[in-house]
Amino acid sequence: MSLxxxxxxxxxxxxxxxxxxxxxxxxxxETVAIIGANGAGKSTLLxxxxxxxxxxxxxxxxxxxxxxxxxPDRIVRLGIALVPEGRRLFASLTVEENLRLGEQCRRQGxxxxxxxxxxxxxxxxxxxxxAPALSGGEQQMAAIGRALMANPRLLLxxxxxxxxxxxxxxxIYAALPGIRAEGTTMLIVEQDTNRALAVADRVYCLQxxxxxxxxxxxxxxxxxxxxxxxxx
Amino acid sequence: xxxxxxxxxxxxxxxxxxxxxAGLSLMFGVMRLVNIAHGDLIVLSAYCALVxxxxxxxxxxxxxxxxxxxxxxxxxxxxxxxxxxxxxxxxLPSLLVTFGxxxxxxxxxxxxxxxxxRRLQAGALETASLRLGDQIAVGVLxxxxxxxxxxxxxxxxxxxxxxxxxxxxxxxxxxxxxAQLYGVDIRHVFALATALALAIVSIAGVLLAIRTNFDPxxxxxxxxxxxxxxxxxxxxxxWGTLAGGIVLxxxxxxxxxxxxxxxxxxxxxxxLLVLVVRPRGLFPRLAD
Numbered sequence: 001m002s003l004x005x006x007x008x009x010x011x012x013x014x015x016x017x018x019x020x021x022x023x024x025x026x027x028x029x030e031t032v033a034i035i036g037a038n039g040a041g042k043s044t045l046l047x048x049x050x051x052x053x054x055x056x057x058x059x060x061x062x063x064x065x066x067x068x069x070x071x072p073d074r075i076v077r078l079g080i081a082l083v084p085e086g087r088r089l090f091a092s093l094t095v096e097e098n099l100r101l102g103e104q105c106r107r108q109g110x111x112x113x114x115x116x117x118x119x120x121x122x123x124x125x126x127x128x129x130x131a132p133a134l135s136g137g138e139q140q141m142a143a144i145g146r147a148l149m150a151n152p153r154l155l156l157x158x159x160x161x162x163x164x165x166x167x168x169x170x171x172i173y174a175a176l177p178g179i180r181a182e183g184t185t186m187l188i189v190e191q192d193t194n195r196a197l198a199v200a201d202r203v204y205c206l207q208x209x210x211x212x213x214x215x216x217x218x219x220x221x222x223x224x225x226x227x228x229x230x231x232x
Numbered sequence: 233x234x235x236x237x238x239x240x241x242x243x244x245x246x247x248x249x250x251x252x253x254a255g256l257s258l259m260f261g262v263m264r265l266v267n268i269a270h271g272d273l274i275v276l277s278a279y280c281a282l283v284x285x286x287x288x289x290x291x292x293x294x295x296x297x298x299x300x301x302x303x304x305x306x307x308x309x310x311x312x313x314x315x316x317x318x319x320x321x322x323x324l325p326s327l328l329v330t331f332g333x334x335x336x337x338x339x340x341x342x343x344x345x346x347x348x349x350r351r352l353q354a355g356a357l358e359t360a361s362l363r364l365g366d367q368i369a370v371g372v373l374x375x376x377x378x379x380x381x382x383x384x385x386x387x388x389x390x391x392x393x394x395x396x397x398x399x400x401x402x403x404x405x406x407x408x409x410x411a412q413l414y415g416v417d418i419r420h421v422f423a424l425a426t427a428l429a430l431a432i433v434s435i436a437g438v439l440l441a442i443r444t445n446f447d448p449x450x451x452x453x454x455x456x457x458x459x460x461x462x463x464x465x466x467x468x469x470x471w472g473t474l475a476g477g478i479v480l481x482x483x484x485x486x487x488x489x490x491x492x493x494x495x496x497x498x499x500x501x502x503x504l505l506v507l508v509v510r511p512r513g514l515f516p517r518l519a520d
Contacts, residue, residue, distance in 0.1 A: 050413060072412040082413050090406040093399065101403050103396065105415025150414055 003028045003185050004049070004080075004154055005061045009068075011041075011048045011209075018044040020209045026154070031176070031186040033200035035193050037229060041209040042189045043085055046156050049187075050082045051075040062154070077105045081152035085159045085189075087143040089131035095142050096127040102149025109151025110182045116145040119175050137168035144172070148179065155179065157188045161195060173199065193225060207231050237368050238489045239482055244374035246461075246481030247381030248443065250474040251436035252454055253461035254388060255429030261468045262401050262425040263319060263408075265326045269333040271455030273430060276337055277303050277437030278446050282350055292352040292442050293376075299434045307430030311423040319422070334451065341448035349445040352438065377439045381474065384432055389470045391428075401425060405468070460503040466513025475514055479506070 002025040011019040019041050026032050036042050047053045048068075049060060055068035067075055076082075081102070089098050099116055117124035120141035126134060131142060140160055147155060161169040169192075176199055180186060190196035196203060197217040205213035205228035213220065213228030256270045267273075280302060281295045288295075314333075318326040360372040392398040400421050403411040408418050440446060440454070457480060465476025480499050487498020506514065 052409070052413075071417075073415050073417045076413060076415045084410060084413065088407060088410045090403040090410070092402050092406050097399050097402075100396070101399055101411070101414050101416075104400060104411075146414065 001064050002026060002061075003030075003063060004187070006045075006049070007059055007061070009045070009048055009055060009059045011044050011053050011055065013044075018209050019048065022206075022209075022211060024204060024211070026185060026187060028153070028185055029183060030201045031180060031188065031199055033188045033190055033196035033203045034206055035190055035196050035203060035225075035229065036206035038191070039208075040206040042206055043158055044209075045206070046082060046158050046187075046189060049075075049156065050080060073105070076150055076152070077107065079107065079151075079153035080156065081147040081150040081154075082156045083140075083143050083147045083158060083160060085162065087139045089134075089139055089142055089146070091132050092130070094128050094130055095123055095134065095138075098131050098142050099123075099145050099149050102146045105150050107151040111148040111151050113149075116148055119148075119178055120145055135168075136164050137171060140164060140168075140172055141175075144175070144179075148184075152184065154185045154187065157186065159189060159191065161190065161192050169195070193229065205229055234367070234489075238485045240368065240370065241374070242482035242485030243478050244370065244378045244481070245485060246478030247374075247378035247474075248436065248439060248477070249457050249461045249480050250381045250477030251377075251384060251432060251439065252458035253465070253473045253477055254384060254470065255432040255436070256455075256458045257462045257465075257467065257470070257473050258388070258401075258425055258432070259429045260462070262405050263422050264323065265315060265319065265422075266323070266330070267429075268327060268330040268455065269337060269451075270330075270433065270458055271451030271453065272334045272337040272341075273303075273433050273451075274437040274440060274454050275341065275446060275448060275451045277430075277434035278352070278441035279341055279345060279350075279448075280434070281352060281438045281441060282345075285352060292354050292438060293357075295352075296435060296438055299438055300431050303430040303434035304427045307427035308423045310430075311426035312419065315426065316419050316422055334455075338448050338451060345448065347447055347449070349447040350441070351445050352441040354442045358442070373443060377443065380435060380439065381477070384435060385470045385474045388428075388432070392470065397421075397424065457499070460499065463513055464503060464506045466510075466516035469513075469515045472513060472515030479514075 004026040006022050006024045009019055009022040022045060034042050048055050051070050051072040057066035057069040060068035062078055062080060099113060122138050123141050123145060126138060134142060160172055173195060188196060200217060202216055204211050205225060207228060213224060256267060259265050259267050277299055281292060281299045284290060284295045284298050285292055318329045357373055361369045362372060363369050392401060400416045404416060404418055404421050412418055461476035461480050462473055464479050465472030479502055483502030484495045484499040488495035
């Protein structure tokens with residue numbers, strides 16, 4: 001049984017259809033990447049998985065249970081946590097308060113404040129700083145830490161390299177193996193194809209709301225990815 | 233010396249206004265809901281206390297032990313059952329619904345208790361005073377009201393900045409959609425905010441009813457004082473709300489000392505002056 005499975009998942013914004021029948025499987029312990037251009041439906045897919053867009057219950061299954069129709073606060077309690085695009089830290093909360101918000105879902109697990117601070121040492125130094133005063137990289141660390149504090153079985157990362165300097169992106173990505181070592185399954189959404197291919201066990205390529213390519217990074221040639229990515 | 237006395241009395245009155253304002257500020261802060269029925273809920277809790285005092289013979293201050301939980305429960309039910317449905321992108325539905333609620337509460341109270349003005353009898357406490365020197369005396373009751381205002385504001389501050397619920401309140405205030413992603417059930421959090429606001433309202437209502445006469449029609453004026461105290465203090469800051477209440481109370485006392493007819497007007501003028509000089513209030517916290 002897959003940890004996460006979507007079957008013929010569709011999503012709409014009003015009359016506009018953003019996803020057309022997405023079939024996706026993620027096994028426990030895997031790191032899966034979703035790549036695709038702007039507007040391909042990557043973030044929409046994550047919104048549907050986390051309950052921000054409701055779907056028929058059976059279209060999204062987590063650990064065998066239908067969750068498509070659940071509200072976001074119920075889904076995170078089951079063990080799916082999202083690092084949202086653009087970080088979306090709480091502006092009037094300090095770093096530590098932002099992290100501790102991840103405790104709201106009351107899930108037990110390996111991730112505590114100490115562990116998050118050990119994973120991202122810069123956060124420990126800035127624990128009492130208001131979130132907006134952090135650098136972009138520190139904000140991204142805090143956003144990942146906040147999601148880890150929910151002790152998820154499945155961690156969803158939406159564009160964690162967006163708007164960051166390459167050296168900072170390297171630091172962020174260097175933390176991912178440590179997260180994976182705790183047994184956490186990861187779904188990483190990226191526009192930066194090389195980054196995604198480097199960390200993922202399997203890759204899905206999305207184009208205009210459809211999966212156009214899937215496979216292990218080693219099996220995919222640049223040519224096939226280019227075709228699946230841009231459709232040209 | 234006379235002026236010191238006036239400022240002192242105004243400060244104590246400001247404690248009551250801060251209690252009026254704290255609940256209003258909490259509800260607006262957490263869910264951007266402007267509760268037009270706030271003043272009428274103050275009056276409703278005064279009548280609740282009146283019924284309890286008449287039925288049980290309790291001292292009005294002790295009736296708080298019943299009125300506070302009652303209004304807390306009413307607040308939770310009101311938010312969960314009605315007000316949550318008015319929230320969303322548009323501020324107008326909640327304004328209209330709470331305005332309607334205001335009309336309904338006033339008329340129900342009028343039906344049940346008539347337009348006669350009432351008062352909670354607190355016995356010797358009403359006239360007891362403490363001498364603080366030759367020419368200054370402080371009423372024990374106003375001092376109790378002020379002390380309770382400080383206690384309520386301090387507890388609210390602790391709750392907001394030292395507890396998991398407070399973090400959830402503030403995170404929801406910043407970004408409700410993202411808060412849900414980490415397990416905050418915003419319908420429950422909103423209901424708790426209103427429950428807490430009405431618990432504070434009930435304290436304000438009972439103290440008001442011991443201090444002065446009340447009838448079903450006085451709610452909207454209390455709402456106005458609450459608004460003014462919140463705006464003077466700056467949105468989202470409990471201690472700012474206390475400062476706002478005190479500014480309003482002192483301005484009214486000074487106005488009354490010049491001419492009794494100027495009491496209310498002086499409060500409004502102070503409010504307008506603060507708006508002109510510091511449009512975001514004395515101690516603003518919220519960015520928007």
